[in-house]
Amino acid sequence: MAILVTGGAGYIGSVTIERLLARGEQVVVLDDLVRGHRCALPADIPFYQGKIGDRQLVARIAREHALESCIHFAALIEVGESVLDPARYFENNVGHGIELIGELIQAGLRRIVFSSTAAVYGDPEEIPITEQSRKWPKNPYGWSKLFMERVLDAYDTAYGMKFVALRYFNAAGATENRGEDHRPESHLVPNVLAAALGQQEGIRVFGNNYPTPDGTPIRDYIHVVDLADAHISALEHLRSGGHSDFLNLGTGSGNSVLEVIECAREVTGRDIPLRMQPPRAGDPARLIADPSRAKTQLGWRPAMSDLRTILRSAWDWRLRHPNGYAQG
Numbered sequence: 123m124a125i126l127v128t129g130g131a132g133y134i135g136s137v138t139i140e141r142l143l144a145r146g147e148q149v150v151v152l153d154d155l156v157r158g159h160r161c162a163l164p165a166d167i168p169f170y171q172g173k174i175g176d177r178q179l180v181a182r183i184a185r186e187h188a189l190e191s192c193i194h195f196a197a198l199i200e201v202g203e204s205v206l207d208p209a210r211y212f213e214n215n216v217g218h219g220i221e222l223i224g225e226l227i228q229a230g231l232r233r234i235v236f237s238s239t240a241a242v243y244g245d246p247e248e249i250p251i252t253e254q255s256r257k258w259p260k261n262p263y264g265w266s267k268l269f270m271e272r273v274l275d276a277y278d279t280a281y282g283m284k285f286v287a288l289r290y291f292n293a294a295g296a297t298e299n300r301g302e303d304h305r306p307e308s309h310l311v312p313n314v315l316a317a318a319l320g321q322q323e324g325i326r327v328f329g330n331n332y333p334t335p336d337g338t339p340i341r342d343y344i345h346v347v348d349l350a351d352a353h354i355s356a357l358e359h360l361r362s363g364g365h366s367d368f369l370n371l372g373t374g375s376g377n378s379v380l381e382v383i384e385c386a387r388e389v390t391g392r393d394i395p396l397r398m399q400p401p402r403a404g405d406p407a408r409l410i411a412d413p414s415r416a417k418t419q420l421g422w423r424p425a426m427s428d429l430r431t432i433l434r435s436a437w438d439w440r441l442r443h444p445n446g447y448a449q450g
């Protein structure tokens with residue numbers, strides 16, 4: 123029996139596959155490679171290049187492999203891009219997502235772990251953010267994820283599709299062989315490390331007048347390996363008959379932009395010049411998870427998510443792959 127991993131050639135998907143394979147799980151990957159990297163995956167695993175919305179292809183994969191579950195990472199993830207081109211985001215993340223899940227139900231599959239996001243909460247009314255906190259996304263990307271959560275909830279009620287929607291906070295870090303290489307890259311950690319390597323002129327800091335101790339926004343950074351392991355725990359939860367759920371994945375504490383840059387200076391031993399910019403519209407001052415529900419429901423604990431470990435692992439990967447993954 124195999125797990126279908128959509129978006130498996132991307133950052134979090136490829137690390138999760140590494141952890142699944144290490145446990146002896148069978149994996150099949152579906153990715154259109156619009157944003158992912160084929161070489162982020164072992165050459166010998168079953169790989170289908172195509173859209174999750176291609177029902178014929180999904181049906182073929184289900185025929186060719188005995189699928190027992192799906193981990194659904196595939197999505198476009200750039201907030202700014204989603205504001206400029208919401209149609210592309212809704213078509214890709216929601217339209218394609220509905221086709222995928224519809225075909226999986228058709229094929230008899232009833233277990234799915236879904237990549238959701240802290241962006242479903244928008245500007246939070248309370249910190250830390252619990253799963254019950256108000257959900258009102260500030261951009262089409264966040265809405266596309268919240269809508270897919272609603273789809274999953276309705277499909278559980280109607281068709282018995284059991285799911286765990288994992289709302290990640292800020293993923294960062296790397297394993298020895300797999301790291302973060304988004305193109306375009308909007309995430310702080312890889313951009314700070316690119317600045318440390320002299321690949322870009324310093325790091326832009328958007329606003330230093332937020333109501334936080336050093337004036338820069340605070341985010342809850344979670345090591346990609348801890349995230350990957352939460353997917354495995356969620357899968358085990360569903361395999362043992364567990365109920366559907368929505369769970370925050372974060373550490374419960376946060377670091378400011380300046381703290382991340384300072385820690386990166388220490389880890390890399392390099393100068394990282396700052397370029398102060400005006401604040402970005404819609405950037406909340408603080409996004410910090412209350413992860414206690416994931417802990418009680420899945421028995422999951424972040425084990426590698428202190429900032430230094432995250433940055434050390436990301437830097438080691440960057441030094442080995444200064445230009446990211448090879449293309450093609």
Ligand SMILES: NC(=O)c1ccc[n+]([C@@H]2O[C@H](COP(=O)([O-])OP(=O)(O)OC[C@H]3O[C@@H](n4cnc5c(N)ncnc54)[C@H](O)[C@@H]3O)[C@@H](O)[C@H]2O)c1
Pocket residue numbers: 128129130131132133134135152153154155156157158159172173174175194195196197198199214218237238239240289290291292293294304
């Ligand atoms: N990176 C983060 O900090 C973060 C935070 C919260 C949530 N998430 C969610 O986690 C998931 C993975 O994020 P990531 O950082 O690994 O992103 P990523 O861009 O590295 O990976 C996404 C993968 O999905 C593929 N893809 C996109 N649309 C597709 C489609 N229609 N059909 C087939 N393949 C498609 C891309 O080619 C890519 O390989 C996403 O769903 C994202 O929304 C990420």
